[in-house]
Amino acid sequence: MNNGFVETGLSRRVTEWVRHGDPTILLLYGPAGSGKTVTVRHVAAQCGRPVFWVSATRGTNLELLFGLWTLRPTPNGTETFFEEGILLRGLLTPGALLVLDDAHLVAPDLQVLNGLGDSTRELTVPARGRTYPIAEGVCLVLIANPPPRTVASWERERWLIPEQIRDRARVIQTFDALTLEEEVAIARLYFPEDCPDEIVREWWNWRGICAPIAFFRRMRPPSGR
Ligand SMILES: Nc1ncnc2c1ncn2[C@@H]1O[C@H](COP(=O)(O)OP(=O)(O)O)[C@@H](O)[C@H]1O
Ligand SMILES: [Mg+2]
Helix, strand or coil: CECCECCCHHHHHHHHHHHHCCCCEEEEECCCCCCHHHHHHHHHHHCCCCEEEEECCCCCCHHHHHEEEEEEEECCEEEEEEEECHHHHHHCCCCCEEEEECHHHHHHHHHHHHHHHCCCCEEEECCCCEEEECCCCCEEEEEECCCCCCCCHHHHHHHCCCHHHHHHEEEEECCCCCCHHHHHHHHHCCCCCCCCHHHHHHHHHHHHHHCCHHHHHHHCCCCCC
16 A cells, blocks of 8 residues: 555556557546546556546537647737647657546547547547647557446436447456455544554445445545555
8 A cells, every 4th residue: 555545456457558658549438436537547557658548528529639729929910820739739749648537537538539449549639620640659548437326227328338439448347446455454544543443444345335435535634645
């Protein structure tokens, strides 16, 4: 354990992929609260690559993250220029690790990233009207949740990661990705240091019934031991 993170089989698999970045895209897929974001954050901080992190929200426009035309003042007035966005800067940085967290919120847009998994390794930015060669060693992690049960069936389609991306990606699922030992070690972060093991385990056994873990975690942020 370090900095409030517990090394797990999941974090070792992600670390192993980041080392080679092959295939170029990793899709980390599983339910909310299964440790996807913290795991990638931890691995990204350790991997020594330049990291470009984007957290998608509803309404994020991937094309705008490639860049947009803006005005800038010049001695004779103003000029328009193309300001490169975080995604494009990442794709042009050799060895970069790009992370798109909560990618399910922009699932239908993800096809614009297909080029990353192709042998041509090119990316067309329509707004800029040109194609860029993707830099050597760039790789991408997509973190995505499946639709929760409460999402209506006609809405589910919007959550689906496009087939072209799934076909190109290494997929790691985080449904039940943690062992019981790992889950108890993580739960331990939220108990006082001197709390007996039996209580942590007992609480873990009952958590589904007494209190959703996410709720409990919010009440007691880890002390960073
Ligand atoms: N390996 C781990 N070490 C420490 N805490 C963890 C670990 N895995 C999960 N957690 C805890 O679980 C919580 C939920 O994880 P998170 O990465 O936000 O889930 P997801 O991104 O899958 O929704 C985190 O805030 C953290 O408290
Ligand atoms: Mg997350």
